[in-house]
Amino acid sequence: MELTLGKRLRELPGPILVTGHTGFKGTWLTILLERLNIPVIGLSLQPEKDSLFDRANRTGVIAEEFIDIRDIAAVSKLMSKYQPSAIIHMAAQPLVLESYKTPRDTFETNVMGTVNVLDAAFKTNSVKAVVVITTDKVYRNDNSGRAFMETDPLAGKDPYSASKVGTESVVAAWQQIAKVSSGPKVISVRAGNVIGGGDWAKSRLMPDLIRGFMSGGPIHIRNPLSTRPWQHVLDPLHGYLLALEAVLAGAEFPCLNFGPNGESLTVKEVVEIATAVWPIETVIEFGDESQNNLVEATNLQLDSSNAQTLLGWKPFWSQEDAVIATVRWWKEISNVDSTSAEASLFDINGLLEG
Numbered sequence: 001m002e003l004t005l006g007k008r009l010r011e012l013p014g015p016i017l018v019t020g021h022t023g024f025k026g027t028w029l030t031i032l033l034e035r036l037n038i039p040v041i042g043l044s045l046q047p048e049k050d051s052l053f054d055r056a057n058r059t060g061v062i063a064e065e066f067i068d069i070r071d072i073a074a075v076s077k078l079m080s081k082y083q084p085s086a087i088i089h090m091a092a093q094p095l096v097l098e099s100y101k102t103p104r105d106t107f108e109t110n111v112m113g114t115v116n117v118l119d120a121a122f123k124t125n126s127v128k129a130v131v132v133i134t135t136d137k138v139y140r141n142d143n144s145g146r147a148f149m150e151t152d153p154l155a156g157k158d159p160y161s162a163s164k165v166g167t168e169s170v171v172a173a174w175q176q177i178a179k180v181s182s183g184p185k186v187i188s189v190r191a192g193n194v195i196g197g198g199d200w201a202k203s204r205l206m207p208d209l210i211r212g213f214m215s216g217g218p219i220h221i222r223n224p225l226s227t228r229p230w231q232h233v234l235d236p237l238h239g240y241l242l243a244l245e246a247v248l249a250g251a252e253f254p255c256l257n258f259g260p261n262g263e264s265l266t267v268k269e270v271v272e273i274a275t276a277v278w279p280i281e282t283v284i285e286f287g288d289e290s291q292n293n294l295v296e297a298t299n300l301q302l303d304s305s306n307a308q309t310l311l312g313w314k315p316f317w318s319q320e321d322a323v324i325a326t327v328r329w330w331k332e333i334s335n336v337d338s339t340s341a342e343a344s345l346f347d348i349n350g351l352l353e354g
């Protein structure tokens with residue numbers, strides 16, 4: 001099958017640098033890029049045990065370096081060594097609850113780490129475009145349930161969200177630097193809670209559910225009535241690649257949202273869909289909503305009409321299908337015949353073959 005997605009990226013002289021390639025989204029992205037025959041290199045911290053990267057035996061599969069993005073000398077050295085044509089920057093401390101425990105580290109990685117990546121990119125002539133991954137949590141959230149547009153005001157409530165608003169400010173500054181003194185195109189992309197096979201992070205709904213399904217132990221669920229724009233991880237990744245191709249082709253936009261279609265599902269609805277796919281006798285305890293509102297925003301929706309109009313992007317999975325695909329992935333790898341990489345390729349081929 002001829003792959004139309006990624007045609008422009010295959011023609012670039014240098015590889016795509018993916019920061020955060022050992023993470024959940026980074027592992028899916030590098031498997032997708034490989035499937036599209038696009039040369040890729042990775043920059044991250046060492047992989048975590050039981051992560052998708054670890055489960056899929058990804059160490060050494062692509063050229064990679066385990067360095068800290070807070071180390072500007074190491075980041076610059078890597079860029080001059082590999083001369084990437086474009087960068088997808090997703091390395092970050094991405095967890096809200098963790099950011100309350102380590103706010104300083106979160107800001108250092110998410111803000112100064114992005115400064116380092118952009119500073120090094122602007123000094124490496126090979127780099128033509130940088131896509132910086134932020135989040136739907138950058139929007140000033142009044143919990144009205146209104147879908148946010150790219151032009152809405154930004155303000156982060158918790159340390160993670162605030163650090164990503166900082167990331168957005170860094171992006172805006174380097175967009176201005178590019179205008180004044182020329183340099184790579186820089187855009188930010190904002191997606192919501194992604195789900196999919198292999199996410200094992202602490203305090204995220206799907207990993208918490210899967211851990212409970214596998215162990216049979218009780219599952220504690222925070223914020224049952226909160227809504228999130230749940231989407232399959234491949235949907236925003238597909239969007240990031242289309243956005244990168246568009247800016248390389250000369251399109252002008254500073255940022256884009258990539259959210260799912262339809263009303264966001266509540267946490268409780270997601271739990272019900274998942275337990276229908278993996279029925280198991282286990283106790284599900286729902287937390288006290290009033291306590292949790294203090295630490296995490298409760299209602300989030302994104303308006304992705306710009307991505308649909310400018311890029312022709314649209315979600316491949318409905319929110320319900322994304323939950324089903326995630327649980328199915330885990331059921332498949334529980335079966336010894338299917339590896340994590342094979343289960344991921346099944347979903348990638350579903351996306352590419354439509």
Ligand SMILES: NC(=O)c1ccc[n+]([C@@H]2O[C@H](COP(=O)([O-])OP(=O)(O)OC[C@H]3O[C@@H](n4cnc5c(N)ncnc54)[C@H](O)[C@@H]3O)[C@@H](O)[C@H]2O)c1
Nearest residue numbers: 020022023024025044045068069090091092094135193194
């Ligand atoms: N997973 C989600 O639901 C979600 C939602 C919105 C936005 N995002 C954003 O997407 C990106 C990827 O998220 P994820 O869920 O894959 O996270 P993850 O925790 O699975 O992966 C994080 C990656 O960043 C790397 N990293 C962290 N600190 C680093 C440092 N100091 N130096 C070098 N590398 C470092 C890690 O090694 C890892 O590869 C992040 O920017 C996150 O904020 C994620």
